[in-house]
Amino acid sequence: xxxxxxxxxxxxxxxxxxxxxxxxxxxxxxxxxxxxxxxxxxxxxxxxxxxxxxxxxxxxxxxxxxxxxxxxxxxxxxxxxxxxxxxxxxxxxxxxxxxxxxxxxxxxxxxxxxxxxxxxxxxxxxxxxxxxxxxxxxxxxxxxxxxxxxxxxxxxxxxxxxxxxxxxxxxxxxxxxxxxxxxxxxxxxxxxxxxxxxxxxxxxxxxxxxxxxxxxxxxxxxxxxxxxxxxxxxxxxxxxxxxxxxxxxxxxxxxxxxxxxxxxxxxxxxxxxxxxxxxxxxxxxxxxxxxxxxxxxxxxxxxxxxxxxxxxxxxxxxxxxxxxxxxxxxx
Amino acid sequence: xxxxxxxxxxxxxxxxxxxxxxxxxxxxxxxxxxxxxxxxxxxxxxxxxxxxxxxxxxxxxxxxxxxxxxxxxxxxxxxxxxxxxxxxxxxxxxxxxxxxxxxxxxxxxxxxxxxxxxxxxxxxxxxxxxxxxxxxxxxxxxxxxxxxxxxxxxxxxxxxxxxxxxxxxxxxxxxxxxxxxxxxxxxxxxxxxxxxxxxxxxxxxxxxxxxxxxxxxxxxxxxxxxxxxxxxxxxxxxxxxxxxxxxxxxxxxxxxxxxxxxxxxxxxxxxxxxxxxxxxxxxxxxxxxxxxxxxxxxxxxxxxxxxxxxx
Numbered sequence: 001x002x003x004x005x006x007x008x009x010x011x012x013x014x015x016x017x018x019x020x021x022x023x024x025x026x027x028x029x030x031x032x033x034x035x036x037x038x039x040x041x042x043x044x045x046x047x048x049x050x051x052x053x054x055x056x057x058x059x060x061x062x063x064x065x066x067x068x069x070x071x072x073x074x075x076x077x078x079x080x081x082x083x084x085x086x087x088x089x090x091x092x093x094x095x096x097x098x099x100x101x102x103x104x105x106x107x108x109x110x111x112x113x114x115x116x117x118x119x120x121x122x123x124x125x126x127x128x129x130x131x132x133x134x135x136x137x138x139x140x141x142x143x144x145x146x147x148x149x150x151x152x153x154x155x156x157x158x159x160x161x162x163x164x165x166x167x168x169x170x171x172x173x174x175x176x177x178x179x180x181x182x183x184x185x186x187x188x189x190x191x192x193x194x195x196x197x198x199x200x201x202x203x204x205x206x207x208x209x210x211x212x213x214x215x216x217x218x219x220x221x222x223x224x225x226x227x228x229x230x231x232x233x234x235x236x237x238x239x240x241x242x243x244x245x246x247x248x249x250x251x252x253x254x255x256x257x258x259x260x261x262x263x264x265x266x267x268x269x270x271x272x273x274x275x276x277x278x279x280x281x282x283x284x285x286x287x288x289x290x291x292x293x294x295x296x297x298x299x300x301x302x303x304x305x306x307x308x309x310x311x312x313x314x315x316x317x318x319x320x321x322x323x324x325x326x327x328x329x330x331x
Numbered sequence: 332x333x334x335x336x337x338x339x340x341x342x343x344x345x346x347x348x349x350x351x352x353x354x355x356x357x358x359x360x361x362x363x364x365x366x367x368x369x370x371x372x373x374x375x376x377x378x379x380x381x382x383x384x385x386x387x388x389x390x391x392x393x394x395x396x397x398x399x400x401x402x403x404x405x406x407x408x409x410x411x412x413x414x415x416x417x418x419x420x421x422x423x424x425x426x427x428x429x430x431x432x433x434x435x436x437x438x439x440x441x442x443x444x445x446x447x448x449x450x451x452x453x454x455x456x457x458x459x460x461x462x463x464x465x466x467x468x469x470x471x472x473x474x475x476x477x478x479x480x481x482x483x484x485x486x487x488x489x490x491x492x493x494x495x496x497x498x499x500x501x502x503x504x505x506x507x508x509x510x511x512x513x514x515x516x517x518x519x520x521x522x523x524x525x526x527x528x529x530x531x532x533x534x535x536x537x538x539x540x541x542x543x544x545x546x547x548x549x550x551x552x553x554x555x556x557x558x559x560x561x562x563x564x565x566x567x568x569x570x571x572x573x574x575x576x577x578x579x580x581x582x583x584x585x586x587x588x589x590x591x592x593x594x595x596x597x598x599x600x601x602x603x604x605x606x607x608x609x610x611x612x613x614x615x616x617x618x619x620x621x622x623x624x625x626x627x628x629x630x631x632x633x634x635x636x637x638x639x640x641x642x
Binding site for chain 2 (some may be wrong): 057059063089090091092093096097099101104105106107108110118119122123167170171174199283
């Protein structure tokens with residue numbers, strides 16, 4: 001049985017028109033998000049993960065950014081074109097977002113309780129007392145010790161982990177259907193990271209929430225993800241269930257990423273890496289954006305963009321190695 | 332910063348600023364004088380005698396503890412006799428050339444000066460905040476238009492404009508307050524714009540946008556509270572300028588003739604500097620102390636709000 005789709009991103013293109021040229025940060029991203037699943041967007045810095053997430057809620061600065069094509073379908077409406085008041089309802093109410101830097105994602109001049117209560121009152125017409133009550137429940141759900149006291153704290157009085165959990169509590173305050181978490185664990189230490197992963201997993205199960213988890217850390221993908229989409233050069237190059245991605249990666253880029261995973265037991269002195277850097281977004285190479293770094297590059301890769309090909313029912317990849325032109329799967 | 336200390340109440344942050352302010356002695360003294368002056372300005376005129384009441388029998392009385400020699404020329408004998416006049420306790424600060432009580436006039440002046448200072452600064456800071464935040468938040472052509480307008484406003488020689496408008500519309504407190512307020516917002520607008528520009532890019536603004544906040548909500552809930560310390564400091568530091576401007580206007584005779592302000596007293600005092608020095612000196616001292624106090628207090632506030640300042 002296929003669970004219902006809650007969000008569908010179709011051929012999304014977000015370009016930034018700067019003085020130095022057009023930056024095609026997101027250049028044809030496709031994916032679907034199903035109910036109660038955690039989809040991981042994986043990729044190096046600068047590959048377009050964050051801009052993809054921001055584009056879903058139209059949060060990038062406009063100008064210079066603009067969505068030049070594609071759709072983000074949610075509940076039958078296209079979020080890229082819907083009117084602003086509707087989008088504001090969706091933001092926080094239906095789709096919430098948590099940012100990587102909890103340190104600066106909270107307003108320094110108000111207490112945590114005030115901020116969560118305000119957030120509730122933006123979307124629902126309830127009294128302040130009730131909103132604060134809701135805030136307390138959320139803080140408890142986030143395993144924050146002494147929630148009542150924590151509500152009266154200012155952000156600078158909290159630890160990094162508490163702030164990140166408070167931030168998650170705030171984004172959950174209106175029971176959104178989808179949570180977009182943009183590298184929520186980059187600025188916290190490993191123990192807090194484990195707590196946050198635990199919380200997100202709980203939410204997924206208990207609230208049947210769909211999560212888009214953005215990360216560059218494949219070990220996190222393994223822990224939390226159901227499916228993973230590998231992003232490179234503003235496009236999704238491979239999407240599959242997490243086990244498939246990790247055990248039988250198809251795209252040479254994914255293979256490279258997995259090879260880069262540090263292995264504690266390994267004796268190797270030097271970690272393997274993918275040669276080269278992410279392409280300069282101002283001068284995207286023609287054809288497949290990965291071809292200058294690809295170890296299995298072919299002539300066709302330099303000329304045409306590979307189309308998305310289904311390897312199995314749940315595994316899709318955009319690479320000429322798997323295209324029909326090359327006579328099927330070459331691996 | 333406060334790790335381990337219990338967060339007692341929502342007042343925590345203000346307490347912290349208050350503690351920092353108290354470490355600066357001068358600023359506390361300044362605040363004390365400002366409070367004293369405000370009380371005098373609010374309640375003084377209720378108890379003081381009418382500052383406009385003239386009594387030529389007691390003109391030019393010196394303050395208590397001082398004396399002047401008064402020579403009286405007798406027409407009949409052709410002799411001049413010199414008498415020493417001492418200050419009288421019922422007019423502790425003396426009287427002017429029309430026999431008006433100096434203390435009563437200074438009290439009335441305190442009310443006028445503070446009123447003009449607060450109202451004009453209020454208008455200026457309100458406009459400055461609004462224009463600065465709007466400009467920074469909107470960006471693009473709105474920002475351009477507003478800031479070029481600010482530049483144009485800044486090129487007007489402010490005092491000349493004030494003199495011209497008062498000359499055209501006639502001197503009244505309302506006109507003075509309006510003119511100072513409507514021209515004095517430019518510096519505030521620029522400062523607040525630049526501060527807002529840096530706050531606008533902070534993550535919590537994007538985060539609240541991501542959770543459905545409207546533009547107005549972001550402006551009033553996130554941007555303005557975060558520049559409020561700047562607003563308070565600027566307001567405190569611009570009040571003395573306004574008080575001086577009003578005094579200067581009154582001094583050159585363009586003040587409100589219906590009210591007694593420190594500038595007006597100074598104006599009458601300058602004609603009798605040789606006979607009754609206190610009429611000019613007393614309002615001068617008041618202006619000096621007031622401006623100094625506001626500046627000390629403002630400086631202290633600025634340091635208290637500045638996280639980098641070591642106190």
